[in-house]
Amino acid sequence: MRPENYEAQRQPPSNEYELNFGPNHPGIEGNYALKVKLHGDIVLEAKADGGYLHRGFEKLMEQRLWIQNIALVPRICVPDPSPMELCYSMAVEELCGLKVPQRAQWLRVMQLELSRIAAHLFTFGGHAATTGMYSTMYWGVADRDLLLDLFEEFTGGRVYSIYNIPGGVRRELPEGFLQRLTETLDYIESRLPDYDNLFFKNQVFVKRAKGTGVMSREQALEWGVTGPNLRATGLAFDVRRDDPYLVYDQLAFDIPVEESGDAWARTLVRRKELMESIRILRQVVEILPDIHGPIRAPIPNPLAWNVPAGETYTRVESSKGELCYYVVSNGGPKPYRVHVRGPSSMHAVQVLEKMSVGSRIEDIAQTMFSLDACPPEVDR
Amino acid sequence: MVMSRLQKIPVVEEKKGNPLARVFDDLVRFCRSRSLFILHYCTGCGAIELPPAMTSRFDMERLGIQPMVSPRQADILLITGYVSIKTLKRVILTYEQMGSPKYVVGICSCTVNGGMYWQSYATAKKLDEYMPVDLYIAGCMPRPEAVISGLQKLMDRIKNGEADSWQDYYRNYDYYLGNQQKLFGEDWQTPTDIITEAKHYELMGEGTLGQHTRLLEQHQQPLEALEMRLGHKLKEPVE
Numbered sequence: 007m008r009p010e011n012y013e014a015q016r017q018p019p020s021n022e023y024e025l026n027f028g029p030n031h032p033g034i035e036g037n038y039a040l041k042v043k044l045h046g047d048i049v050l051e052a053k054a055d056g057g058y059l060h061r062g063f064e065k066l067m068e069q070r071l072w073i074q075n076i077a078l079v080p081r082i083c084v085p086d087p088s089p090m091e092l093c094y095s096m097a098v099e100e101l102c103g104l105k106v107p108q109r110a111q112w113l114r115v116m117q118l119e120l121s122r123i124a125a126h127l128f129t130f131g132g133h134a135a136t137t138g139m140y141s142t143m144y145w146g147v148a149d150r151d152l153l154l155d156l157f158e159e160f161t162g163g164r165v166y167s168i169y170n171i172p173g174g175v176r177r178e179l180p181e182g183f184l185q186r187l188t189e190t191l192d193y194i195e196s197r198l199p200d201y202d203n204l205f206f207k208n209q210v211f212v213k214r215a216k217g218t219g220v221m222s223r224e225q226a227l228e229w230g231v232t233g234p235n236l237r238a239t240g241l242a243f244d245v246r247r248d249d250p251y252l253v254y255d256q257l258a259f260d261i262p263v264e265e266s267g268d269a270w271a272r273t274l275v276r277r278k279e280l281m282e283s284i285r286i287l288r289q290v291v292e293i294l295p296d297i298h299g300p301i302r303a304p305i306p307n308p309l310a311w312n313v314p315a316g317e318t319y320t321r322v323e324s325s326k327g328e329l330c331y332y333v334v335s336n337g338g339p340k341p342y343r344v345h346v347r348g349p350s351s352m353h354a355v356q357v358l359e360k361m362s363v364g365s366r367i368e369d370i371a372q373t374m375f376s377l378d379a380c381p382p383e384v385d386r
Numbered sequence: 387m388v389m390s391r392l393q394k395i396p397v398v399e400e401k402k403g404n405p406l407a408r409v410f411d412d413l414v415r416f417c418r419s420r421s422l423f424i425l426h427y428c429t430g431c432g433a434i435e436l437p438p439a440m441t442s443r444f445d446m447e448r449l450g451i452q453p454m455v456s457p458r459q460a461d462i463l464l465i466t467g468y469v470s471i472k473t474l475k476r477v478i479l480t481y482e483q484m485g486s487p488k489y490v491v492g493i494c495s496c497t498v499n500g501g502m503y504w505q506s507y508a509t510a511k512k513l514d515e516y517m518p519v520d521l522y523i524a525g526c527m528p529r530p531e532a533v534i535s536g537l538q539k540l541m542d543r544i545k546n547g548e549a550d551s552w553q554d555y556y557r558n559y560d561y562y563l564g565n566q567q568k569l570f571g572e573d574w575q576t577p578t579d580i581i582t583e584a585k586h587y588e589l590m591g592e593g594t595l596g597q598h599t600r601l602l603e604q605h606q607q608p609l610e611a612l613e614m615r616l617g618h619k620l621k622e623p624v625e
Contacts, residue, residue: 029473032455036430037473058473061428062508069505084431119586125512145400151570164529165434274607382431385470 021045025318025367033136033371034382038354052362052370053070054355059385067344072098073171073308075341080166082346083383084229084347085128088121089324091170093346096251096320097333098172099180101313102305109294110174111252111300116187116290117161117169117321118252119283124153125325126276126283129378133273134205136371137214142205149197159183184291191284191291198280206277215270216258219373220362220386222267229360233327234279240272245323259286269376269386276378279325312339324379325352344386354379398577418487419544422461423430423454425484427550429477430467432494432527439530446534450543456481462540465519467527468496471569474516478566481517481555482578486587491541492522493533501526508587514608515565518551518558557583564598572601 028039039055063082067075077264079094080087092114095102099106106114131146154164160179169175205211205238223239242261246254264271305311306376315337321330327349334343357377362370428436440446440453454460458481469477471623481490492513495501500511513519520543543549555562559580567574581599585591 029476030425032426032453036431036433058470058476059468059505060472060508061468061503066503078502081431084434128437144441151438151443154438163526166481168388259583260596 016260024051026302027367028055032062033342035289035371035379037382038381040362040370040381042362042367044368045369049365049370050360050365052312052358052359054354056355056381056385059382060340061386062342063347063386067234067341070338071309071339072311072313072341074345076171077166077168080168081323081382082386083326083348083350083368084165085311085380086121086125086167086325088117088169089322089329091168092118093320093322093329093331094333095170095172096322097318101316101333102172103280103305103314104173104303104305106174106303107300108253108327109297110303112290112297113175113179114170115169115254115257115288117157117175117296121167121288122152122283122325123280123287124150124157127153127343129276129325129375130201130273133372133375134211136375137211139141139205139208139210142201145197149194150369156183156187158192159186167172171302171305171308173305173321174300176302179294184294185332187287188291191287193282194280203276206274211249212270214369214372215273215376216266216268218269218365219376220268221265221357221361226267229357231327231357232349232352233323233325233378234275235272235327235353235357237261238249238275239267240265245321245328249321251320251322254373257286257289269372272376272378291379310339312337313341324349326380326383343376346383348380348383348386350378350380351382353377354381354384411497415440415547416545419541420450422451422452423455423459423488423543424462424488424543425457425460425480426455427457427463427477427480429465429469429473430496432466432496435527435530435533436466437467441535444530444534446537447533449538451570453539458485460484463488463490465490465492465497465513467494468501468503469507469513470508471473471510472577474510474569474617478517479576479578481494482576482580486552487550489520489544489549490517490551493538495524495526498522510569516562516569518550518554518562520549524573553587553589556580556587556589556594558593558599559584560593560596562586563602564596567598567601574600 022043025042025044026039027033028320029037040051041055041289043051063078065189070078075094076091082090116362127146127150131143134142157167158164160177160183186236209287221239223241226236226239229381235313240263242263244261247261259282262275262282264275312334315335317334319330319332321328321359330347332345332347333341336342352373358379361373363375365373373386426512463481463484465477492498496503496509497513500509503509504511521536521540523532525532540549581594584594592614
């Protein structure tokens, strides 16, 4: 690596060159890499290079008890861990035929929507940083921290809450929690106009994001795109409304849709989803005090728990897209096979590879953050 | 199997030089501890607690700690969580490129003993078998307060001249290289010539050279083979 050991290499005259984009790069999200071929600063070809975060989750889960896996699954997606544990718990409940009490279902909705707001604020921060607006990153991360304080209060964990177990949730709410939740929601809502002025209406962002990373509705469906990225192409599909789980069918909320399918539209869909999540949480705060009863269905001794044989497929809407678990049990104390269908493995590999082609090199980071891809979930 | 850490040769520190130089050294160390640049490389899930620690709420910048994008200008290599084998190669390459003095901080339980992934086939369990570590911050994952408190401890250690793990890497290179070779294969090579650097810093210890570094020379590709692979001459013959 010392300059005296190297001599200039003679290359044929050409403007094409290859570049490693990541894993040690400030523009990439997490520990992930792209190998790009460039002509000047226009991308000719991009190849995703994952595997830096591979831990072999699906194998690890086969070697642990059903109840131990609850602690393992949130680690699959770090910025938005709550849907992971919920989806796994739902799968185990379906295999065992457990009926979750009403109050636990409302508490789970509250946790999911809090997690969605936190994940979106974090994404706005990252996206703003790729366009050079670091103030939004500082604000977004600091406001997300208020939500993490709430998480810590009612689940015990700041990032990984491990709040769900098959059959219900682990704890009852602390006293006066709903009041503090309302205050935090009021604060975040009062901040949104500031975010609009700083980021969403900022011409630096609008001009760079409009027309970057465009995909049509047909392409999105063909590539397996889900979640806010799909809704940014004009298709109003949301698992919460179209295949309701928990108590989402009793809640009133809209599905925000944008038409243009570029980075700007995707970010705007998330911005509107933030409002919808706040709306859902306000309904939860209103209804939750009237719902009494247990928070957990009785389960057998978790250390010697043989889940009945069978297979199941559950899906929930995480902040990144549609998250599914395919769980097979052979009647033993451990899962026979668990497959995770995460949304990011489509967004960060095939979609990002195709979208980067033809864009400028500085827009790769923005495309990746606007897709809200989560590398730990790609590699698992 | 990995070699026991007991086989390593301990570093013997000797006080030398005149008192004025020692005062100057203290001053340098004090200044060094107050301006630390963390390499911006997120290896695992612990990285999610770094943005809160860096930004408005906990604000690590008031301690003089800032992220830095390039390894050449960074002082601290934060290993935030589990390192898979593929990442570990990049981590070692990055570590060897950083300029001395450099400090390694292992965050999360996974760097200490494998943590949650103790039985995983894809992760390296103990980080200090592959590179020297100055400080561990345990927890899964440690809170921003814990990260800041850990880095303050590192600052104290730098100020007192105790954070000298980078010298350990030169003095016991054979031990670290041996463990790396066990993981990546015997033909594992890095572009940085650690032995020449150790000679340059006068940090040749009894553990610098050994059976594993001899293997390094054996597997070193001759220039002709490299030229064959690249398809052109690296050095023009001198006439």
